[in-house]
Amino acid sequence: MAHRELKDRIYPQFARIAQALASDxxxxxxxxxxxxxxxxxxxxxxxxxxxxxxxxxxxxxRAANLVxxxxxxxxxxxxxxxxxxxxxxLALRGVAESRLAEVKEIARSLPDRDNGNVxxxxxxxxxxxxxxxxxxxxxRQEFDAGHLRGAVNIPIDxxxxxxxxxxxxxxxxxxxxxxxxxxxxxxxxxxxxxGFDVVRLKGGWxxxxxxxxxxxxxxxx
Amino acid sequence: MAHRELKDRIYPQFARIAQALASDxxxxxxxxxxxxxxxxxxxxxxxxxxxxxxxxxxxxxRAANLVxxxxxxxxxxxxxxxxxxxxxxLALRGVAESRLAEVKEIARSLPDRDNGNVxxxxxxxxxxxxxxxxxxxxxRQEFDAGHLRGAVNIPIDxxxxxxxxxxxxxxxxxxxxxxxxxxxxxxxxxxxxxGFDVVRLKGGWxxxxxxxxxxxxxxxx
DNA sequence: CAAGTCCTCAAGCGATTACTTGAAGTACCC
DNA sequence: GGGTACTTCAAGTAATCGCTTGAGGACTTG
Numbered sequence: 001m002a003h004r005e006l007k008d009r010i011y012p013q014f015a016r017i018a019q020a021l022a023s024d025x026x027x028x029x030x031x032x033x034x035x036x037x038x039x040x041x042x043x044x045x046x047x048x049x050x051x052x053x054x055x056x057x058x059x060x061x062r063a064a065n066l067v068x069x070x071x072x073x074x075x076x077x078x079x080x081x082x083x084x085x086x087x088x089x090l091a092l093r094g095v096a097e098s099r100l101a102e103v104k105e106i107a108r109s110l111p112d113r114d115n116g117n118v119x120x121x122x123x124x125x126x127x128x129x130x131x132x133x134x135x136x137x138x139x140r141q142e143f144d145a146g147h148l149r150g151a152v153n154i155p156i157d158x159x160x161x162x163x164x165x166x167x168x169x170x171x172x173x174x175x176x177x178x179x180x181x182x183x184x185x186x187x188x189x190x191x192x193x194x195g196f197d198v199v200r201l202k203g204g205w206x207x208x209x210x211x212x213x214x215x216x217x218x219x220x221x
Numbered sequence: 222m223a224h225r226e227l228k229d230r231i232y233p234q235f236a237r238i239a240q241a242l243a244s245d246x247x248x249x250x251x252x253x254x255x256x257x258x259x260x261x262x263x264x265x266x267x268x269x270x271x272x273x274x275x276x277x278x279x280x281x282x283r284a285a286n287l288v289x290x291x292x293x294x295x296x297x298x299x300x301x302x303x304x305x306x307x308x309x310x311l312a313l314r315g316v317a318e319s320r321l322a323e324v325k326e327i328a329r330s331l332p333d334r335d336n337g338n339v340x341x342x343x344x345x346x347x348x349x350x351x352x353x354x355x356x357x358x359x360x361r362q363e364f365d366a367g368h369l370r371g372a373v374n375i376p377i378d379x380x381x382x383x384x385x386x387x388x389x390x391x392x393x394x395x396x397x398x399x400x401x402x403x404x405x406x407x408x409x410x411x412x413x414x415x416g417f418d419v420v421r422l423k424g425g426w427x428x429x430x431x432x433x434x435x436x437x438x439x440x441x442x
Numbered sequence: 443c444a445a446g447t448c449c450t451c452a453a454g455c456g457a458t459t460a461c462t463t464g465a466a467g468t469a470c471c472c
Numbered sequence: 473g474g475g476t477a478c479t480t481c482a483a484g485t486a487a488t489c490g491c492t493t494g495a496g497g498a499c500t501t502g
Contacts, residue, residue, distance in 0.1 A: 011249050
């Protein structure tokens with residue numbers, strides 16, 4: 001095969017993957033699917049898109065083999081086809097973070113995450129040894145689909161009535177869907193208002209998991 | 222800032238990066254620029270595209286901050302803005318390789334690379350200790366822009382008349398622009414026909430460099 | 443089996459993208 | 473200062489993409 005012929009055949013294939021990701025809506029879907037499987041309607045509700053539109057975007061992702069569909073009774077559950085997809089998504093996000101001024105600008109407008117309110121993923125191990133509580137505030141389904149090993153789950157909307165389950169004499173580390181999810185910030189704010197010693201984990205489940213750190217699947221911690 | 226507002230603002234920014242990469246032509250440009258800086262005309266000639274078209278694609282890449290332009294006299298040299306861009310490109314390629322049957326199919330049609338003709342990047346260190354010669358068959362400019370530490374440079378089109386420079390009693394490891402570049406295969410074939418003991422390195426300069434392996438910039442080895 | 447839920451498909455439209463062509467800049471060199 | 477080489481810009485057209493709407497298919501439940 002000649003050089004040009006090879007290039008003409010193979011670059012379009014690589015471009016297929018990039019094209020599938022080249023839409024804010026589809027990236028949002030990928031980001032949600034990085035938390036675990038979801039059915040079309042749930043994705044539509046969470047993203048505010050129409051069901052038909054979500055379905056179409058999912059077909060695009062599926063045509064690029066980035067997601068797979070699985071029927072469960074009435075509904076179709078979609079999930080990412082490969083852990084490498086999360087890694088690609090995070091790599092893409094990383095380049096955007098380091099290269100686009102607009103992203104830095106938006107990041108500045110997030111709840112304050114510098115003043116000792118944030119803890120890196122590397123620090124978690126030691127804090128757990130010091131009896132800190134690792135709190136996953138995502139939904140039960142997301143937690144069950146995979147969570148940080150040792151974490152307990154209280155979904156953000158149940159947190160106000162379940163404060164009693166958390167020990168007041170131990171530090172709490174909150175985390176959620178990732179760096180650009182606000183749940184962990186809200187949880188930290190709420191807990192702080194109730195006198196807890198709280199920090200937010202830098203990043204969330206996708207970042208942790210893609211780095212090969214210890215995880216657990218299922219409902220038990 | 223509310224959840225939806227944050228998402229509506231930030232996902233389009235992430236999508237900008239993916240959109241910039243969502244074209245076979247632009248990926249080819251990125252791949253070439255991963256070898257080192259190039260001016261517009263050189264890119265046009267190497268890709269077979271019109272100069273105006275190349276220029277336009279470069280503007281797209283520049284708008285996403287993936288490349289930067291630098292005027293040198295008459296010409297405009299473009300280069301990748303960040304090593305993370307190469308890593309993103311390789312991650313994208315990796316997903317395509319593992320997820321798309323078409324890519325696997327094309328890879329099968331490449332010159333045979335299994336029968337002991339290929340050496341992994343990890344094995345190089347040891348082979349060099351055993352006095353193997355590491356041969357970079359890319360252009361002089363590409364070599365000078367960065368190469369594997371310890372490599373010697375003989376561009377593929379000068380190789381036939383420069384065979385005398387290579388020792389016949391030592392193994393030769395050829396490498397070039399990357400996994401989907403054929404130069405190293407051609408060089409290996411040529412050398413093999415002249416009685417050399419040759420293997421091809423798996424991958425090329427971008428793969429090596431992005432893994433943080435030892436490199437050298439400049440014309441000396 | 444009839445009604446209800448969930449999802450996909452097809453058509454239609456407006457917006458965006460890719461490439462070509464030809465003109466306009468921009469820097470060099472004599 | 474005029475000629476030349478290199479690059480960008482602008483306009484035009486064909487193709488593609490993204491969303492909506494409405495119909496239709498698949499499965500479940502009463």
